[in-house]
Amino acid sequence: xxxxxxxxxxxxxxxxxxxxxxxxxxxxxxxxxxxxxxxxxxxxxxxxxxxxxxxxxxxxxxxxxxxxxxxxxxxxxxxxxxxxxxxxxxxxxxxxxxxxxxxxxxxxxxxxxxxxxxxxxxxxxxxxxxxxxxxxxxxxxxxxxxxxxxxxxxxxxxxxxxxxxxxxxxxxxxxxxxxxxxxxxxxxxxxxxxxxxxxxxxxxxxxxxxxxxxxxxxxxxxxxxxxxxxxxxxxxxxxxxxxxxxxxxxxxxxxxxxxxxxxxxxxxxxxxxxxxxxxxxxxxxxxxxxxxxxxxxxxxxxxxxxxxxxxxxxxxxxxxxxxxxxxxxxxxxxx
Amino acid sequence: xxxxxxxxxxxxxxxxxxxxxxxxxxxxxxxxxxxxxxxxxxxxxxxxxxxxxxxxxxxxxxxxxxxxxxxxxxxxxxxxxxxxxxxxxxxxxxxxxxxxxxxxxxxxxxxxxxxxxxxxxxxxxxxxxxxxxxxxxxxxxxxxxxxxxxxxxxxxxxxxxxxxxxxxxxxxxxxxxxxxxxxxxxxxxxxxxxxxxxxxxxxxxxxxxxxxxxxxxxxxxxxxxxxxxxxxxxxxxxxxxxxxxxxxxxxxxxxxxxxxxxxxxxxxxxxxxxxxxxxxxxxxx
Numbered sequence: 334x335x336x337x338x339x340x341x342x343x344x345x346x347x348x349x350x351x352x353x354x355x356x357x358x359x360x361x362x363x364x365x366x367x368x369x370x371x372x373x374x375x376x377x378x379x380x381x382x383x384x385x386x387x388x389x390x391x392x393x394x395x396x397x398x399x400x401x402x403x404x405x406x407x408x409x410x411x412x413x414x415x416x417x418x419x420x421x422x423x424x425x426x427x428x429x430x431x432x433x434x435x436x437x438x439x440x441x442x443x444x445x446x447x448x449x450x451x452x453x454x455x456x457x458x459x460x461x462x463x464x465x466x467x468x469x470x471x472x473x474x475x476x477x478x479x480x481x482x483x484x485x486x487x488x489x490x491x492x493x494x495x496x497x498x499x500x501x502x503x504x505x506x507x508x509x510x511x512x513x514x515x516x517x518x519x520x521x522x523x524x525x526x527x528x529x530x531x532x533x534x535x536x537x538x539x540x541x542x543x544x545x546x547x548x549x550x551x552x553x554x555x556x557x558x559x560x561x562x563x564x565x566x567x568x569x570x571x572x573x574x575x576x577x578x579x580x581x582x583x584x585x586x587x588x589x590x591x592x593x594x595x596x597x598x599x600x601x602x603x604x605x606x607x608x609x610x611x612x613x614x615x616x617x618x619x620x621x622x623x624x625x626x627x628x629x630x631x632x633x634x635x636x637x638x639x640x641x642x643x644x645x646x647x648x649x650x651x652x653x654x655x656x657x658x659x660x661x662x663x664x665x666x667x668x
Numbered sequence: 669x670x671x672x673x674x675x676x677x678x679x680x681x682x683x684x685x686x687x688x689x690x691x692x693x694x695x696x697x698x699x700x701x702x703x704x705x706x707x708x709x710x711x712x713x714x715x716x717x718x719x720x721x722x723x724x725x726x727x728x729x730x731x732x733x734x735x736x737x738x739x740x741x742x743x744x745x746x747x748x749x750x751x752x753x754x755x756x757x758x759x760x761x762x763x764x765x766x767x768x769x770x771x772x773x774x775x776x777x778x779x780x781x782x783x784x785x786x787x788x789x790x791x792x793x794x795x796x797x798x799x800x801x802x803x804x805x806x807x808x809x810x811x812x813x814x815x816x817x818x819x820x821x822x823x824x825x826x827x828x829x830x831x832x833x834x835x836x837x838x839x840x841x842x843x844x845x846x847x848x849x850x851x852x853x854x855x856x857x858x859x860x861x862x863x864x865x866x867x868x869x870x871x872x873x874x875x876x877x878x879x880x881x882x883x884x885x886x887x888x889x890x891x892x893x894x895x896x897x898x899x900x901x902x903x904x905x906x907x908x909x910x911x912x913x914x915x916x917x918x919x920x921x922x923x924x925x926x927x928x929x930x931x932x933x934x935x936x937x938x939x940x941x942x943x944x945x946x947x948x949x950x951x952x953x
Contacts (some may be wrong), residue, residue: 467899478933645769
């Protein structure tokens, strides 16, 4: 697993090296604060690209949640879109049938994502490795088929639309420029990033990391492996549900593609691109991937496949961790 | 009754196509421990080559099919020699990402070369007609598919279990260092098995062109189906793959005939149930 310790340059003062080897001591609020500052700056500098910004924030939140499952808990999944789409549909249906308040919808999305992850995780986590991977695909496809079938609730292939989202906190109505949507998504991303950081650095998070690194030894130490993994899976599901709810509320439509295999695979690509297991890597990957997608796909969707195909092969042949390390040494040597 | 019979025949044919494509992946995954998600792209390449040779170059069907299979095998061998062999010792995730990237690249290349429309492989007159079995008439193409699937199953099982090459392959997988010091040409064995897997995929792509239409997104569209067959059958198990492919093929065909508005729900429910029951493969306890 790529923790920050493996990335430090070799020339370090002994005290600093010991500091790096100890469990993470950085305050949990620092990285989310940086994200908040960068996000707000980007929104202020590019006011005509707020829609793209919102997409990036939502993708970042989704990949963040995937990082909890893949990078931290070490459970390779190709079905994470199931929780995202469930959160999106739950928030959309709630806005349509119950009330239009966005924060209540967000809570419903979080709850739906967490519940689905809890229920499916209780079944999935009994299996490991390739079987687990394929079962996550199966769960996502089953949810997709059910959403397709339940036309009365989800709109089937036409997508769920026609719901309105009320003003945020009763004051800030969602405007056409997407300013409120962008800042709303950014706020939720920053908050969830903080929560995820705290979760990963907590004793619970360390236990999950331990299970990732050596399941048998953690079991021998008395850690309830299954329960820890299930709790992490449900927490990640809740965050993915939040991302889904955000996507439903800011786009005012939920399509079947929010449950698709392609979305799960894309999120995994974003995660690996940025580096798994560090949370910040998830955000970097989401930003780079969404920006590339935006520029390449606007030219020709098939050209986009060329770009992403090359990118994937390059990432494997020249791993990002190595490239970052090389860059760091270069920059360090220059300064 | 007719419906049931049609389901059985179509399901069996569909299962055989799935099996022929999946068996190569099952062998590379189970024996060589290499996760090759570009396997369906090889099937697509095989199908496109056959379509091109028959339609554009006006070759005879019976000549074009072996040529297309050989072309796919050659592509597999070249890729294996150039890049893929460096990935054998890498983590699974690296293999997954690289081969998915390769699939994306092949999809984009296919679209650039042949366009986004569906490609058809025209059948020779002997196959386009139907065969009278005495009690029923069946499309000759379906019979060919079922026969070819059984032949591939028998041939692959025989090669892996009985021949010198199969012994070499299993030895190279179990302990490549020892196998190498005993004089087994490991590189040749690995390259040949990978090329054989690619060739089988290409053959499956040609066989299944009627059931699984050839288009650029073929490589991703059917990847999940093939992976499901491999997972349910158990990695590296030829008989398991065959059983899984037939069971799942019949279930998918039956749900298309009887409950088409449910999509692939029953297919994936069956997969989840089978995997939960036998996580290591249908025929392994």
